[in-house]
Amino acid sequence: MTDILNALILFANFVLVPATAYGAQLALGALGVTLVFGILRFSNFAHGDTMAFGTMVTILVTWWFQSMGVSIHPLPTALLALPFGILATVGMLLATDRLVYRFYRKVKAAPIVFVMSSVGVMFVMNGIVRFIIGPDDQRFADGERFIIKARDFKAATGMAEGLTIKVSQALTLGIAVIVVIALFWFLQRTRTGKSMRAFSDNEDLALLSGISPERVVMITWIIAAALATIAGTLYGLDKSFKPFTYFQLLLPIFAAAIVGGIGNPLGAIAGGFVVAFSEVTITYAYKKFLRYLLPENLEPDSLVQLLSTDYKFAVSFVILVMVLLIRPTGIFKGKVL
Amino acid sequence: MSFLSGENMTGGYGAADILHDCTIAVEKGEIAVIVGPNGAGKSTAMKAVFGMLSIHTGRVVLDGTDISGLSPQDRVKAGMGFVPQTNNVFTSLTVQENLEMGAYIRTDDFSETMERVFELFPILKEKRNQQAGELSGGQRQQVAVGRALMTQPKVLMLDEPTAGVSPIVMDELFDNIIEVAKTGIAILMVEQNARQALNIADKGYVLVQGRNRFTDTGEALLANPEVRKSFLGG
Known part of the structure; x- marks a missing residue:
């Protein structure tokens, strides 16, 4: 019995808790991608680097606060800096829209032209971030680190295995829930939110109804900026901030958006968790877990790891390909790319 | 002077004109129907009235004001409602x-x-x-x-409202449209089901190749042997 409990604690500690936090981060990222796709009708490749940009500004403001001794202990100072990061990113995205995308909208360019120009935007943003904060790892988490420490957990329960829950993980989940509720309330209940859904559903009829496309587009960028900055900051608090990692996040985020059904916000959330749990369960080494559950003579010698963590992006990629082959509309019937 | 009128409209989507000197008008509380064979420019004529394609000759007048220069969105604000097909x-x-x-x-x-x-x-x-x-x-x-x-809206324009619905539903929709007209709204519609549409029409326009061929009351058009032979299947 204790063996089974120990196995479960082990699993929760290394799979359940981290994958839930990671899933929430991906879900927030995928929501941004899916909204931009629904309204502006293109896959925004710059979203990962938008996250990096927002997080960078948040980090810089965090450092500034830290140098002044401003703190909201036990919570990380970054939460206080987050609104500034969001504001800067909103400015950045609106400027990008003005300088790049608006022109292509005016000439009614094909979606692929938008995608390619977003690749350009991605490189520029990537360059700006590296130029300002450098390509290296940055740590900016402060405040209390753990809600439950493994050692305390062991002492309290008398189990051999410990469970760790980090503040960043709990924060991620809590903030993600609040953000998602706020977003859905906005989309379902407000006049502006409904007009965005109408625009996404049927652009011509929306124009006929007097819905202003420029306003809808502007609000979409503002929301995308907020989502990207929040997702990026939470990811950075949970792990660490490195511009290249954020660029790489693009793949799991797109996989999440497409698995759920691109253009469908509910799908983006489901997709985020599907991708996160697949990635973590497939790259987890089950040796110790199985040792608790199996009789001694069946104990595995190898790590029982399906895929090395170095290949974790392969998981997203396989999910992406499978979904596009088998069910291109995704779980929640989004649009087909 | 009609409440809404597209007068002598000539124009099309590209270089070639689809409409040639086409005139369509409707009064408040009346139903005007545009009928004609496939490719006669029925929908095009209505879209021209609504400003969805440019006419280089002619004009559109709503309640005494020339609205030829307005975009479809602005025409909605001016009091026109449009139901696409x-x-x-x-x-x-x-x-x-x-x-x-x-x-x-x-x-x-x-x-x-x-x-x-x-x-x-x-x-x-x-x-x-x-x-x-x-x-x-x-x-x-x-x-x-x-x-x-x-x-x-003061004018409601319907592009083939009964396309793809069953005959029973079609009758129901026509009843609805009559109800709407009774509230004082001018109704302009394009119809594929010419006979039934002319039945409820105060005024009918038969277009052929972008030109006005017959214009009369719905009743008179239904009684006109030439119209019957050519467009209503006898």
């Missing part, structure tokens, strides 16, 4: 949200208008919280007409 509802929005979006340009309280739409189409009130995409073809058309009515 296809994709005329927001499928992922509920019936009520569709109506709300129809009233998007209104800043005043539009609940009364919505009540009136529900009176006109009682089934929509029943299904107000259902997604418009889940409704039957006839109910969707009702949503589409209801959406256009939300701006309280």
